[in-house]
Structure formats: structure tokens, C-alpha cells
Amino acid sequence: MVEPFLEYIAVERKYSPRTVQAYADALHELEGYLDSPLTRDKVQSLTEEQVRDWVVYLMEDKHNAPRSIKQKLSALHSFYKFLLRQQVVDKDITRRVLTPKVDKPLPVFFKPQEMQAATAYDDQADDKESVRDSLIIEMLFQTGMRQAEMLNLKDQDVDIVQKQIRIFGKRRKERIVPIGDSLCSLITRYMEMREGDYGTFFVHWKKNGEVVSLTKDQLYNIVTTRMGEVSTLKKHSPHVLRHTFATTMLNNGADIRTIQALLGHASLAATQVYAHTTFEQIRNVYNAAHPRANKK
Numbered sequence: 001m002v003e004p005f006l007e008y009i010a011v012e013r014k015y016s017p018r019t020v021q022a023y024a025d026a027l028h029e030l031e032g033y034l035d036s037p038l039t040r041d042k043v044q045s046l047t048e049e050q051v052r053d054w055v056v057y058l059m060e061d062k063h064n065a066p067r068s069i070k071q072k073l074s075a076l077h078s079f080y081k082f083l084l085r086q087q088v089v090d091k092d093i094t095r096r097v098l099t100p101k102v103d104k105p106l107p108v109f110f111k112p113q114e115m116q117a118a119t120a121y122d123d124q125a126d127d128k129e130s131v132r133d134s135l136i137i138e139m140l141f142q143t144g145m146r147q148a149e150m151l152n153l154k155d156q157d158v159d160i161v162q163k164q165i166r167i168f169g170k171r172r173k174e175r176i177v178p179i180g181d182s183l184c185s186l187i188t189r190y191m192e193m194r195e196g197d198y199g200t201f202f203v204h205w206k207k208n209g210e211v212v213s214l215t216k217d218q219l220y221n222i223v224t225t226r227m228g229e230v231s232t233l234k235k236h237s238p239h240v241l242r243h244t245f246a247t248t249m250l251n252n253g254a255d256i257r258t259i260q261a262l263l264g265h266a267s268l269a270a271t272q273v274y275a276h277t278t279f280e281q282i283r284n285v286y287n288a289a290h291p292r293a294n295k296k
Helices: 002-012 017-034 040-045 048-060 066-085 112-118 128-143 147-151 181-194 216-228 238-251 256-263 268-289
Strands: 164-168 174-178 203-205 211-213
Touching: 002 017, 002 066, 017 048, 017 066, 048 066, 112 128, 112 216, 112 238, 128 147, 128 164, 128 181, 128 203, 128 216, 128 238, 147 216, 147 238, 174 256, 216 238, 238 256, 238 268, 256 268
Parallel strands: none
Antiparallel strands: 164 174, 203 211
16 A cells, blocks of 8 residues: 555655655555555554554664654654545544654854855856856845755746746745845856756756756755855755745844745744744843843
């Protein structure tokens, strides 16, 4: 029953390949624990108690973090929702199984002065790689898009006339993000130097002259190299620029619903973590500045 489920979430639900693989790993791990494949007969006879025992088994393994266990149980829960829909089972035995509590770390973000240094762009630059790299940093900072969303950009998604970018997020959900004049100018410069349509917006120039799509590793290295030159943070990933976009918007007066729409979050709860980040900033300033803040 596992393979039809994986095909369903990949084709019909349009889950990302990474998510499909994670769900597959979780279900195969359960099969290993049960020493039995999850056939029709097996899922019909599996009990809530057995699922709880599996969760306890996972918790006793120090290599399993609470977040990892929660993701594995989420995969099993989705599997049983599929089985219910297919009328293979008549109840979801995972519904009442509690997952370990996961403490959500506050997102880290780059400081304004670090972003100013990272986005300082030389209009006279004639190195196409440098122009592309500057555009990548600026676009991530101005739109908050995910790394995968940037890699999937096509020329027709970038509209400098209307000053907007069409982004396809998780499960191909579309959203439109406005962009400013400075980003439009940099886009124009990049496209003039790139010359031609290569299927994807961001490209890599090989030494032999061949032009190919930019890869995930190349994009990651571009961002970490550029941001590592200006920031003292331990992490310099594209996702930190997404956090920086959201935090910057919130600190400059944007309401949480607008930020949710710009980020493409399905749930407002996912966006509200940035409000907590901002409050932590306020708390730190208060503690440092108010004479009675730390008085016993």
C-alpha cells in the first residue's frame, strides 16, 4: 500500500520530491520496526498501541530528534488519511497518538548594515557572474522567495514592466510578489549580459562556453560566500535571507497577513514566528537600556 500512497502525494498532491522521499523513508522505517511490509492486511490489523510503541522506540534512540519523530508520525498520519479515502481502513489509528514537543528555534536574520554591504552593487561591473550573484542576493532579500522557487523561475515569470515576479511555491501554488526599481534595473542588466532564453532564469556559464541551469549547490554556494563576507552569523543560507526579508518587512510596519501572502505560507502560524523574533529584539533592547529591567 505504500507505493500507491507515494504516487498519490507525488502526482495528485504535488508534494516535493524531498517530501515524498521523507515520507517513503518513514514508512519503510516503520516496516522495519514491524518486520513486515505495510500490506492491506497489515494496515487493517495495525493497532494504535503498536504505533505508540513505535514512537516510544524512536524516542529512546538518541539519534532521533523530536522534530524528526514528529515528521515521521506526520507521514504515517497522511498515509492513513489516504487509506481512509481508499476505504482500505475504517479509522485513523494515528489520530490520538501524541508526538514529542518540539521547541521552535527563533529564525536568525542578517542585520541591516550587513544587507547594505552585501547588496552594494557596482553599476559598471562587466563580469556577468558578479552581476548574476548580486541579483540573486538582492532578489532573495526583496522577495523572500525560497531557494527552490528561485531555481524554478522562468523568464516569463519576471515582469519588469509590471514590476512583479510570479512565484510557484509548494504544491505549485502561485503568488505574485511586487519588486522595486532597483531590482528591476539589476534584472535588466543581468538579462542583457546573459543573452538568450535558456529555459530557466538563472544560469551557469561553463568554461567551455555552454550555458546551463543554475543548480541548487551553486546557488547555495553563491549566497553563503557573499553573505559570509559581511556577516558574523554561523548560517548564511538562502533561507536566512528569507527570514531577513520577513523580519525587515515586519520591523518596517508591514502587517502579518501581508507577510504571510508574500512568503506563501499556508498557515498564519508559520508567519507569526517573525513577530516573536521582533519581540525578542525589543526585549533585549529593554533589558540593556532600562535600569530596573534586571533588578532583583
